[in-house]
Amino acid sequence: MAQYYYSDRQVKTEDIVDSAVTPAKLSFGTWEKIAEVNVTSQVAQVDITNLPAEDKVLMLVLNAINTGSLTSCAWFIRFNNDTGTNYENTAYVLFYNPNKSAFEELQRHDDAADRACIAETYIPMTHVSHSIIYDLSSEEKTISSYGGTGTIVTIAVGEWKNTTDNITSISIFGPSGLYFAPGSKIIVFRLSK
Amino acid sequence: MVIEMEKVLVYDCAKHETRIEERDIKLPEFEEPEPPEFQKKLEKVIQDVEKIKEIVRKLHPEITL
Numbered sequence: 001m002a003q004y005y006y007s008d009r010q011v012k013t014e015d016i017v018d019s020a021v022t023p024a025k026l027s028f029g030t031w032e033k034i035a036e037v038n039v040t041s042q043v044a045q046v047d048i049t050n051l052p053a054e055d056k057v058l059m060l061v062l063n064a065i066n067t068g069s070l071t072s073c074a075w076f077i078r079f080n081n082d083t084g085t086n087y088e089n090t091a092y093v094l095f096y097n098p099n100k101s102a103f104e105e106l107q108r109h110d111d112a113a114d115r116a117c118i119a120e121t122y123i124p125m126t127h128v129s130h131s132i133i134y135d136l137s138s139e140e141k142t143i144s145s146y147g148g149t150g151t152i153v154t155i156a157v158g159e160w161k162n163t164t165d166n167i168t169s170i171s172i173f174g175p176s177g178l179y180f181a182p183g184s185k186i187i188v189f190r191l192s193k
Numbered sequence: 194m195v196i197e198m199e200k201v202l203v204y205d206c207a208k209h210e211t212r213i214e215e216r217d218i219k220l221p222e223f224e225e226p227e228p229p230e231f232q233k234k235l236e237k238v239i240q241d242v243e244k245i246k247e248i249v250r251k252l253h254p255e256i257t258l
Contacts, residue, residue: 037204037211044199045218050207076221083194083219117221175223176195180202188206 023192031059031189039184042067045173046180048188053166057191058133060170062147066127067181068174074109075127075178076117078171079141079160089118089158096151103153117173118143118158129154135167194219 023030035048051058064075074091090110094103129147141160148154160167172186201214246258 035204035206037202039202041213042200043202043213044197044220045201047201047203048206049203050205052206171218173218173220176197176220177223 026192030192032192033187034190035186035188037186039065039180039186040182042179042181044179045171046184046186048170048172048186049168051166051168051170051188052190053168055137055166056135058135058167058170059189059191060131060133060172061185061187061189062127062129062131062172063185064127064172065181065184066174066178068179069177075172075174077131077143077158078117078173079162079167080165080169081171082160082162086161087118087158088161089156091145091154091156091158094153094155096153106152118156118160133167133170137166138163141167195222196220 023032034051037046037048039046060077062075078087090108092105093107093109095106096102097104127147128149129145131143131145133141133143135141140163143156143158143160145154145156145158147156170188174180196217196219198215199218199220201216201218202211203214204211249256249258
């Protein structure tokens, strides 16, 4: 194979094709983007399917623009289309109180089991959050989410009580009446091996 | 939970393709959350203050509260 060198011995990154930039070529861990979904027309649910059936760490970035009859509500997550009551969740909604120069608890939710899903976060209107998902086939899958807009911040933790499978699909949806508006975006990253 | 026919945006990570499906999906129903603990305590304090005012009015009707 021919080798080419620049006179200054520097690598010109624009000459490297994207496919050649693999995790093995990097000397540090990184997040690989494995899905990017742009909502162009109103939908009630977004499914990320055909995720690799192996142990992995995922980061889900959600920029949801709410629309419909409910614009101030939570988004929910379900794994592998499991609609059984196999989820646990606790979410705290905190708001900044300028009189105390501190965040205070506004709401606490522990309601995932009967909804057959995990409440991702409770953020009014436009909802920006990121979630870290640990997927080990032999253990419960855990998810921790952090979101916020303005003076409201949400911290949510949950688990999917499945100890046999890997996560191969993620569904994100609101309660009945809440929709993703055009302009919403969902990106999924996987921690490199 | 309710089952509704809705539009679903499906992204396939293996094919890197996006498609829209219209199918039945299971959605939670919206529930108004419980008021937080401090709000409940505040309501209790307000009720107690009203009771104290009533007692004071009976004992000292000359006092305007």
